[in-house]
Amino acid sequence: MIEIAGVWKEFAKGERRVLALQDIDLQVAPQEFAAILGPSGCGKSTLLNMVAGFDHPTRGTVRAGGEAILEPSPKRAVVFQEPALFPWYSVMENVVFGPKTQGQPAAEYRARAAQIIEQVGLKGFEASYPAELSGGMRQRVGIARVLIMQPEILLMDEPFGSLDAQTRSLMQELLLQVWERHHQTVLFVTHDIEEALLLADRVCVMTARPGRIKKSIQVRIPRPRAIEVTTSPEFNDLRREVLALIREESQRAATEAA
Amino acid sequence: MRRRLSVPWFILLPAGLVLLWHAAVTEHWVTEGIIPAPAQVLKSWHTWIFGSGATMLSPYSGTWLDNVAYSGQRVLQGFALAALAAIPLGLMIGWNRLAARLIDPTVQLLRPVPITAWLPFAIAVFGIYDASALFLIGLGAFYPIVVNTTHGVRDTNLLLLRAARMMGAGPGTVLAKVVFPSALPSIFTGLRLGVGVAWTAVIVAEMIAVKSGLGYVLWDAYYVGRMDICVATMFSVGLLGFVSDRVIVWASRLLLRWRTLEAHV
């Protein structure tokens, strides 16, 4: 359970002040998959960072499991927009960093790591270094190292943003499979309307900066889902609805910038 | 397909310079007796290393290795002391804001004082002993190592720090597993610069503060008019400096395998 209540975030550097988030109220129920959609610069990453515990709100509260979030925790695993792998560690060492750091027995996490590495399609690359992988492969390592921790909450900041279309849809299917098996609570940030509708139970559309939640839309497409649902009529209706909301905001952002 | 001939291009420039040097002496472009010919230097150097077989004791016969050992040991000790102090201190200054405020200004204030300016102080405090030399070498090597370590630590990618904390790493783990490896390339840059300064410092110290080693030979040979030995000493120091730099580069290649994968060459 993630509870964001009355959250404001202002960045101040000397005289310069940027209001990134304005009065955000958002709850993500346990085992819910929530997506956040919004124009660039509206504060999506800022919001996610506060749930992760990397940053703190200027006003308001962010809670997870009933407790105020003070610092990062393995319970709230993060997949970053960039892979953010340790370049001095091999794929295997990167993947087991979490459980190893938390002092879990090696015998147990090694087996799990092998399984997850296979699941994300990186079997045979265990000994490779990040520099030897493609962008998509690196991003998959970033996902594997988070899945191995079996977190209650998964925070994902445009995790597939930099991937090509094919790899992206493969990764989306992988995420659907994983989620349908473990039902983590997910907060998923994206630019991509189809991605949000395909994956999430609920899509929250944000306004341009300062970010507010403009509208929250339930996605009542039955699960298990696969890429094919994106061609269904109900999916199309939802897409049209969300697109209209997004377009309003992008236009507003553009006119304000001008 | 043509096999590429491996021409040792690097040899051309030094060979040309030696030829020029030889010509300058034999053709009397320079005043006679001031600059020894290359062949003369080589001969004296050979005697200095292997001895001449003569029974008469000369300070420049068969004593080369002893002097190399004196200087080399001082460099090694002073450099090790510097690294041992500078790396942890650099990690602290780069990582902890309080440590930075407490220590960094002092380091930055003392750093512009050339180590040659420390000589009288070192002799006054430590006397004409090894300790003087170690102090100067250590101090000289300390600055580049501490500055580069600090810089490396501060350059650590914020995203990697966040990733580590998100995976449950506490401050100690973050420092050991993220900050240190991330700063390691910078630390090696500091070590390379540091060892260069250490050789400069050992020569200065031995010329004045202690009575042995290559620096002492250099100054002494100058006084007794043995320019050939002076030049041989210069070459010796250059060679040793080069070798110690290669050793550090080799160690860094070994430890930074991941980095050579990222480099563009």
Ligand SMILES: Nc1ncnc2c1ncn2[C@@H]1O[C@H](COP(=O)(O)OP(=O)(O)OP(=O)(O)O)[C@@H](O)[C@H]1O
């Ligand atoms: N550390 C910071 N200091 C100052 N301003 C910041 C900082 N981080 C973010 N901002 C500002 O806050 C606003 C929101 O940034 P944020 O990164 O959350 O946007 P975003 O919605 O994730 O955008 P994108 O989709 O492009 O990633 C931006 O206007 C940005 O300039």
Ligand SMILES: [Mg+2]
């Ligand atoms: Mg962002």
